[in-house]
Amino acid sequence: MLGLKLLISNLRSMGSSVKIVLLILWVLSIIGLSVIGIQQATETDYKGSFIEEENLVIKKRDTLYLTMKADKQFGYDLRRSRDPKIKYGADNNRVIYLNDIRIAIKSIPDSIGRIVIEKKAEGNNHLNAKQRAEAIDYDYSFQNNTISLNGFFTTNPDNKYREQQINIVLYLPEGSVLSADDNVKTYFYRLNSNFSEIANSPSNYHRILKNQATCLDCKEEIIQKEMDSLKPEIDSIAPRKELNWEQEVEADFNN
Numbered sequence: 135m136l137g138l139k140l141l142i143s144n145l146r147s148m149g150s151s152v153k154i155v156l157l158i159l160w161v162l163s164i165i166g167l168s169v170i171g172i173q174q175a176t177e178t179d180y181k182g183s184f185i186e187e188e189n190l191v192i193k194k195r196d197t198l199y200l201t202m203k204a205d206k207q208f209g210y211d212l213r214r215s216r217d218p219k220i221k222y223g224a225d226n227n228r229v230i231y232l233n234d235i236r237i238a239i240k241s242i243p244d245s246i247g248r249i250v251i252e253k254k255a256e257g258n259n260h261l262n263a264k265q266r267a268e269a270i271d272y273d274y275s276f277q278n279n280t281i282s283l284n285g286f287f288t289t290n291p292d293n294k295y296r297e298q299q300i301n302i303v304l305y306l307p308e309g310s311v312l313s314a315d316d317n318v319k320t321y322f323y324r325l326n327s328n329f330s331e332i333a334n335s336p337s338n339y340h341r342i343l344k345n346q347a348t349c350l351d352c353k354e355e356i357i358q359k360e361m362d363s364l365k366p367e368i369d370s371i372a373p374r375k376e377l378n379w380e381q382e383v384e385a386d387f388n389n
Contacts, residue, residue: 182263183254190247190276194309197339198247201315202285212285212317218295221288229271229288234299236323237283239312239332241342242305249274249281250303256296269293272300285321306342311350313339 192198204210207224214233221231242248253270257263272287287300301323306312314332322333328346331337340347 180257180260180263181254182257182260182265182267183252184264184268184270185253186251188249188276190249190281190304192247192279192306192310193245194307195311196279196307197311197313198304198306199280199313199315200304200318201280201282202317202321203282204285208286208288212320214320214323216299218298220291223288228291230291230293230295230298231286231288232298233286235283235285235287235321236299236301237318237321238301238303238323239329239342239347240303240305241308241344241346243308243344244305245307247304247306247310249276250305252301252303253287253298254301255293255298263296266293266296267298270298270300283318283321285317308342308344310342311339312342312347 190198202212204212208221208231211233214235216232216234219231221229223229251272251274253267253272255263255266255270257266266289270287270289272284274281274283276282281304283302287298289298304312312332315338319333331349332340332347335349335352337349337352339350341350
């Protein structure tokens with residue numbers, strides 16, 4: 135009432151029935167806002183995931199070429215980001231567009247590799263979160279030892295933004311070689327310290343060993359390996375002792 139009087143200086147006195155109606159509307163608005171707030175809060179109470187897995191015909195001594203690809207209908211930006219965007223596809227339908235993709239590398243003693251794609255989302259119950267994760271639209275291709283991963287994914291706006299993200303794990307056989315394009319490196323996430331060199335070094339070729347990767351085209355590392363390989367030969371050569379002229383004469387006399 136006081137608010138109305140402040141807004142309207144010549145407001146006449148209202149009857150009790152009007153006051154009751156305004157009070158009821160005020161209470162209902164408070165209840166409505168509370169309900170909406172609770173619903174929004176519970177929309178992210180549960181986490182769900184949907185996992186896809188496929189074998190990669192990559193064997194020991196094979197080289198896997200890894201690259202990220204964009205889609206011209208959405209743009210050419212290839213960089214991991216958690217910010218959702220609304221974009222329009224070729225059919226002019228709205229989609230939620232995200233780049234929150236995280237890639238990890240792991241070594242395995244198996245004869246062939248595999249890729250595991252985990253789609254994740256949140257919801258107000260486990261089933262709702264799982265269904266929202268399953269509704270994520272993501273694609274990749276694998277051909278001629280080259281795996282091209284989409285640097286983005288989309289989902290229908292009806293699914294709303296609920297922290298959707300994708301985690302990809304590449305399991306590569308020990309002895310294989312990984313060649314990752316520069317556009318992949320922002321997507322590497324929390325690599326095991328033994329594999330962090332893949333994301334941090336300027337090299338593009340790394341041999342996958344047991345629980346680690348070694349650079350194949352880093353000049354400093356190649357030189358160090360050559361030095362290490364020569365070290366046993368150098369150590370096996372006994373240093374020649376310098377002799378003075380008297381010792382040399384005595385040695386010749388004894389011979």
